[in-house]
């Protein structure tokens with residue numbers, strides 16, 4: 219492919235912000251591949267991981283393609299494809315004729331700015347920096363002493379995905395942005411004020427959270443979500459992620475198997491994989507999880523049956539039964555993430571799986587999308603045996619969420635304020651979706667633009683010959699941010715992008731769709747010289 223080739227550079231250590239100690243390149247090895255992961259995705263993940271750990275700081279100049287490819291044991295084309303993807307994500311940028319430099323996205327995961335090492339560090343004389351089997355990145359600290367990280371920490375860091383924040387795009391459709399204008403500020407602050415005076419009053423210790431909050435949640439789940447819940451089956455959490463962590467620790471360890479949908483919510487896969495268990499992705503089609511492809515022998519399955527994340531389809535009735543039968547046969551638990559329950563726009567999601575099998579399903583709920591992330595309020599519903607284990611294990615890693623927030627939540631649920639807030643929020647989000655769908659259909663005629671029944675983002679499959687890298691790169695050049703689906707998949711899922719619409723105004727939505735129309739016209743086969751590929755090659 220024609221294009222400007224960036225000349226090789228001798229070393230990365232003369233980066234604009236100083237770079238790393240000599241020889242960092244020698245410590246860089248490929249991470250373990252995920253099942254089905256392409257070579258270039260693996261290279262991209264390895265380099266992205268090095269950036270997010272702070273091992274490759276802003277401005278670090280990468281060596282030439284040939285040298286870097288050799289070091290990683292991949293072909294030059296594979297490396298270029300990986301750099302193209304990283305460019306689209308904002309992790310590298312070409313710098314004139316003098317090479318490719320690291321660009322730390324403003325929005326990246328928490329950066330660990332101290333050197334880390336993979337693998338055992340106390341295992342040899344002088345704490346030799348033994349590489350973890352299969353790779354990761356090692357970097358000696360200036361005094362030669364690495365951080366003695368655990369295998370859990372290394373796996374957790376490797377599983378990190380980009381968190382959204384910052385404001386790099388003129389129109390930012392990336393998912394996961396809070397929707398501040400829909401926050402029920404008045405109802406929430408009134409509830410907090412009312413409860414503030416009582417919160418320090420003596421009260422019985424309750425390892426599950428205040429009984430009145432659990433009562434309000436049980437009533438709401440039974441009435442609204444077809445659940446079968448009593449207050450003693452509810453435990454308050456700081457949100458779904460903390461529940462996933464607690465459950466992963468209880469059920470998973472190296473040698474065990476967990477199942478996730480493919481594609482899936484990356485935070486769930488990362489929490490399960492951090493335990494060292496194998497995490498297998500089971501493909502999703504237009505009726506949700508392909509239950510015929512469930513493997514035997516798993517201990518946990520993390521699923522989003524109401525509104526599959528990220529494809530937004532709901533799980534067919536026959537598949538619900540098949541999933542429950544599979545779990546019963548395997549003595550596995552189903553972690554049902556009901557994240558979009560309250561965010562239905564055109565039709566209610568079907569009742570929760572938990573109502574069909576309360577002894578097999580652990581229901582996870584969170585108010586971080588439907589109220590606001592700042593409340594950090596969530597819950598899990600589990601059979602009594604599981605709850606007994608959690609009340610014993612969870613205090614080691616996590617306390618209950620704040621009592622004031624929990625009591626305020628009870629009030630907004632029981633008073634009807636939450637229901638009123640949802641009616642207003644759904645109407646607003648529904649009309650934002652309508653604006654975006656209409657504008658995309660105008661500016662991208664022929665693209666499969668379909669509204670979603672629930673949730674805060676559109677799922678847009680890419681018509682051939684588009685790839686996610688192409689679309690992200692072209693959109694970025696028009697100032698538009700999109701979320702790719704590939705990082706949510708272990709491989710094999712057809713290319714698609716996500717467009718979060720709930721946090722954008724009508725003007726931004728229409729402007730963004732117009733920019734996408736410009737960015738994505740003409741299609742790649744009519745435009746052979748385009749894109750970052752030509753910039754990076």
Ligand SMILES: Cc1ncc(COP(=O)(O)O)c(C=O)c1O
Pocket residue numbers: 394456457458459460483485522527555557583584585586591596
């Ligand atoms: C599908 C899904 N589940 C769970 C979560 C996390 O929820 P919480 O903020 O309660 O940890 C998210 C956050 O974006 C999500 O997209």
